[in-house]
Amino acid sequence: MPLDAVGVAMLGAGNVGAGVIAALRAGHERYAVHIGRPLLLRRVLVRDTARARDGVEASVLTSHFEDILADPAIEVVIELMGGEHPAREYIEAVLASGRHVVTANKEVMAKHGAALLAVAAAHNVRLLYEAAVGGGIPIISPLSRDLLANDVTAVTAIINGTTNYMLTGMSQTGTDYAVALAEAQRLGYAEPDPTADVEGTDASYKLAILCGLAFHVAISPDDVAKQGITRLAARDFKYADALGYTIKLLATGRLVDGGVVASVQPTLIAKDEPLAKVDGVLNAIQIEGDLVGRVQFQGRGAGPAPTASAVLADVLDVARDIVAGRRPAEAVEHRKLPIHPPGMHRSRYYMRVTVQDQPGVLAAIAGILGGQAISIASVLQVETDDDARTAELVITTHHATGAARDAALAEIRALDVVVEVGNVLAMAG
Amino acid sequence: MPLDAVGVAMLGAGNVGAGVIAALRAGHERYAVHIGRPLLLRRVLVRDTARARDGVEASVLTSHFEDILADPAIEVVIELMGGEHPAREYIEAVLASGRHVVTANKEVMAKHGAALLAVAAAHNVRLLYEAAVGGGIPIISPLSRDLLANDVTAVTAIINGTTNYMLTGMSQTGTDYAVALAEAQRLGYAEPDPTADVEGTDASYKLAILCGLAFHVAISPDDVAKQGITRLAARDFKYADALGYTIKLLATGRLVDGGVVASVQPTLIAKDEPLAKVDGVLNAIQIEGDLVGRVQFQGRGAGPAPTASAVLADVLDVARDIVAGRRPAEAVEHRKLPIHPPGMHRSRYYMRVTVQDQPGVLAAIAGILGGQAISIASVLQVETDDDARTAELVITTHHATGAARDAALAEIRALDVVVEVGNVLAMAG
Numbered sequence: 001m002p003l004d005a006v007g008v009a010m011l012g013a014g015n016v017g018a019g020v021i022a023a024l025r026a027g028h029e030r031y032a033v034h035i036g037r038p039l040l041l042r043r044v045l046v047r048d049t050a051r052a053r054d055g056v057e058a059s060v061l062t063s064h065f066e067d068i069l070a071d072p073a074i075e076v077v078i079e080l081m082g083g084e085h086p087a088r089e090y091i092e093a094v095l096a097s098g099r100h101v102v103t104a105n106k107e108v109m110a111k112h113g114a115a116l117l118a119v120a121a122a123h124n125v126r127l128l129y130e131a132a133v134g135g136g137i138p139i140i141s142p143l144s145r146d147l148l149a150n151d152v153t154a155v156t157a158i159i160n161g162t163t164n165y166m167l168t169g170m171s172q173t174g175t176d177y178a179v180a181l182a183e184a185q186r187l188g189y190a191e192p193d194p195t196a197d198v199e200g201t202d203a204s205y206k207l208a209i210l211c212g213l214a215f216h217v218a219i220s221p222d223d224v225a226k227q228g229i230t231r232l233a234a235r236d237f238k239y240a241d242a243l244g245y246t247i248k249l250l251a252t253g254r255l256v257d258g259g260v261v262a263s264v265q266p267t268l269i270a271k272d273e274p275l276a277k278v279d280g281v282l283n284a285i286q287i288e289g290d291l292v293g294r295v296q297f298q299g300r301g302a303g304p305a306p307t308a309s310a311v312l313a314d315v316l317d318v319a320r321d322i323v324a325g326r327r328p329a330e331a332v333e334h335r336k337l338p339i340h341p342p343g344m345h346r347s348r349y350y351m352r353v354t355v356q357d358q359p360g361v362l363a364a365i366a367g368i369l370g371g372q373a374i375s376i377a378s379v380l381q382v383e384t385d386d387d388a389r390t391a392e393l394v395i396t397t398h399h400a401t402g403a404a405r406d407a408a409l410a411e412i413r414a415l416d417v418v419v420e421v422g423n424v425l426a427m428a429g
Numbered sequence: 430m431p432l433d434a435v436g437v438a439m440l441g442a443g444n445v446g447a448g449v450i451a452a453l454r455a456g457h458e459r460y461a462v463h464i465g466r467p468l469l470l471r472r473v474l475v476r477d478t479a480r481a482r483d484g485v486e487a488s489v490l491t492s493h494f495e496d497i498l499a500d501p502a503i504e505v506v507i508e509l510m511g512g513e514h515p516a517r518e519y520i521e522a523v524l525a526s527g528r529h530v531v532t533a534n535k536e537v538m539a540k541h542g543a544a545l546l547a548v549a550a551a552h553n554v555r556l557l558y559e560a561a562v563g564g565g566i567p568i569i570s571p572l573s574r575d576l577l578a579n580d581v582t583a584v585t586a587i588i589n590g591t592t593n594y595m596l597t598g599m600s601q602t603g604t605d606y607a608v609a610l611a612e613a614q615r616l617g618y619a620e621p622d623p624t625a626d627v628e629g630t631d632a633s634y635k636l637a638i639l640c641g642l643a644f645h646v647a648i649s650p651d652d653v654a655k656q657g658i659t660r661l662a663a664r665d666f667k668y669a670d671a672l673g674y675t676i677k678l679l680a681t682g683r684l685v686d687g688g689v690v691a692s693v694q695p696t697l698i699a700k701d702e703p704l705a706k707v708d709g710v711l712n713a714i715q716i717e718g719d720l721v722g723r724v725q726f727q728g729r730g731a732g733p734a735p736t737a738s739a740v741l742a743d744v745l746d747v748a749r750d751i752v753a754g755r756r757p758a759e760a761v762e763h764r765k766l767p768i769h770p771p772g773m774h775r776s777r778y779y780m781r782v783t784v785q786d787q788p789g790v791l792a793a794i795a796g797i798l799g800g801q802a803i804s805i806a807s808v809l810q811v812e813t814d815d816d817a818r819t820a821e822l823v824i825t826t827h828h829a830t831g832a833a834r835d836a837a838l839a840e841i842r843a844l845d846v847v848v849e850v851g852n853v854l855a856m857a858g
Contacts, residue, residue: 014537023720027578034577035759130575136721138567138575146559146567149456149741157628197512277706290567291452291738292728298703301725309720310576314592329749 004321005040007073012081019304035319079103095119100123102314104131110205112223128314133206136306137299143213150289152214155253159206161281161301162197163249168279176234199228200264203251211253217337225342227265239394259338268427345402350428354419361417372408375401434469435748436502441510448733464748473596508532517746524548525780531743533560539634539650557743562635567726567737572642579718581643584682588635588709590730591626592678597708605663632680640682646766655772656694688767697856772832777856782847786820790846801837803829
């Protein structure tokens with residue numbers, strides 16, 4: 001070992017870890033030039049030290065977290081275990097030991113980021129997490145630094161590649177949800193248990209992180225209103241298309257009336273909007289600020305190599321600080337803002353309702369919407385089932401609150417002539 | 430003045446300067462929270478101190494550069510004069526006096542960036558220039574930090590809003606160059622003398638800066654091969670459209686055979702490419718790296734408010750460093766790489782040629798192209814002028830060098846049956 005190497009340890013060596021190890025080896029000489037000293041991977045924490053890992057000497061592997069804290073030459077620890085526990089505890093212990101941490105852990109940062117950043121500040125070290133959102137797309141650092149002069153008013157993002165791949169397929173090929181899921185699972189884009197992706201949990205973690213940085217507030221993933229994509233049907237895409245829209249799982253955070261509105265939900269978005277064109281596993285994050293207007297960041301949101309790009313950017317940054325003897329800057333302070341409950345969110349809506357094919361039905365539904373002060377923007381009677389004597393109505397509305405929408409839907413469901421409320425989706429804009 | 434304010438001076442107070450002053454006033458309290466100390470604008474260098482400026486007390490105005498160097502409380506100087514001289518000399522003097530500089534000056538940074546960054550390093554201060562490329566779009570900082578782990582192999586960008594506005598208009602409305610220029614001038618998007626925009630000079634400055642950061646090389650704007658948009662005709666857009674393309678003024682830098690290829694030229698780009706959808710005054714920069722794949726940054730590339738967003742991001746960053754007592758990190762070192770001359774650039778090409786409408790013409794042209802080892806990809810005989818007995822051929826080719834293209838064009842021009850070589854454009858991909 002060269003005496004002056006920057007010692008690095010890694011917690012976890014799964015797919016992303018293997019990507020980081022490969023990138024560290026491939027870029028070793030360049031990184032040494034950028035930093036002024038080489039990086040040296042001194043320890044990798046794994047469950048099974050008997051299993052060989054490409055590019056890692058067996059002596060580097062350990063199954064004991066304490067080995068990492070015990071090595072004084074380790075200055076930076078990369079956390080790639082994923083999941084809440086024991087990652088949170090390990091990160092805290094590493095920070096408290098006076099070492100810098102680079103993590104890709106969206107769940108830990110969403111749930112415990114503020115507390116862990118305080119631990120880092122207290123110990124005069126850095127906690128960096130560019131890889132936690134958007135894979136290789138630079139977004140944490142741009143929000144933290146490059147857009148800091150702005151009063152950011154909105155974050156609108158496609159930040160789950162699995163669901164975007166599925167929704168793109170449903171939109172382009174007219175397949176139903178189950179088919180799209182099976183295809184995504186076959187290709188390895190979706191997990192055998194896809195819940196965290198398709199119910200919006202993964203995106204809610206990322207959105208909570210983005211909102212915290214964009215609005216300088218503490219926001220928990222529990223504050224994010226979630227609607228999954230599991231109820232989307234092929235005909236929702238067909239109707240959306242006829243209206244000039246496509247459907248994306250949008251993660252949206254906005255400053256409204258001095259508070260924060262945050263949601264992850266399948267949303268109709270006009271086809272000519274930049275985010276409507278973000279297809280397949282791509283991610284994109286759009287930030288709206290008072291000075292900059294709208295800026296959009298786009299790229300591959302997952303995968304070992306893109307994630308390694310973000311992880312190693314953080315490692316290089318902190319290593320350059322170590323070499324230059326730079327202390328961490330103070331964290332930007334959070335402010336206290338109320339988080340608005342979903343009932344206060346305002347949106348336009350798409351409503352698909354199966355009704356009995358008889359006179360007066362539309363009048364009854366329109367009356368209920370009007371009673372909740374919800375204006376109708378368009379009505380499409382799209383399909384009739386002659387045998388069942390039913391028809392499908394697609395209604396789009398102007399802006400209304402979630403509470404008004406829910407009250408109207410309860411009344412609509414109670415109508416004798418309504419067979420089923422098929423799907424109710426938000427519309428962007 | 431609060432004793433602990435961070436003293437700022439500004440050189441120049443034109444449109445962008447007014448935008449920065451307005452943003453400084455509007456964001457004053459937030460910025461003080463972010464920095465930990467307020468910013469105080471102590472001096473503004475202008476030509477005419479008699480003319481009042483919104484939001485600036487008359488006593489702050491000066492027409493003497495020396496006043497700024499003479500004020501020890503000024504720690505950060507924002508240069509917004511534009512142009513090469515005296516901006517370069519002023520920046521150097523400010524850096525040499527031990528003060529940080531934030532500049533939006535693409536010309537100075539493209540021509541003298543390396544030398545000025547060395548001056549900054551020698552005096553242990555920072556020279557920041559996020560606003561020099563892409564207006565408010567974060568790109569300098571992402572390239573310098575967030576993508577640093579990558580071996581960047583290509584930069585592809587739309588970085589001149591004036592020409593993108595004109596080309597979008599020509600594409601969408603079928604107007605000719607002169608009409609598009611007049612419209613852009615009427616709206617204030619194009620200068621009365623549009624040369625720097627329409628000939629690609631402005632874009633070549635920005636590309637030189639981007640290539641320097643992306644490839645870690647010193648590259649001069651003179652190393653950028655330039656082709657303007659002045660010869661584009663409405664029918665080039667019509668033919669491009671028929672082929673599935675649109676035309677953009679693309680700034681492209683690539684690592685090829687251990688050297689750098691850099692060009693600014695109107696380029697046919699397939700309609701489904703993300704950059705093809707960047708319309709109007711928007712800018713977009715696509716970076717391709719070995720780890721991250723392709724990431725794209727998009728937004729408004731000019732205007733007082735977006736530029737102020739970038740300028741103030743740099744000011745906040747350096748002010749936070751001042752407050753934290755952080756020293757500048759070492760600059761990332763440049764390497765020596767050859768810059769390939771335009772003749773060595775390889776591209777596909779679009780060629781529009783007016784020929785006499787008689788047998789054997791295509792065979793003659795195809796023979797010449799074949800003789801230069803240029804493969805034809807498609808041929809379209811698009812218009813015939815029965816009176817003149819001429820026809821227009823649109824030929825697209827596979828990849829060939831600029832040298833082979835030029836040699837073939839010289840032979841084609843010399844053919845008796847060729848009336849005119851109308852336009853020859855690069856094709857992306």
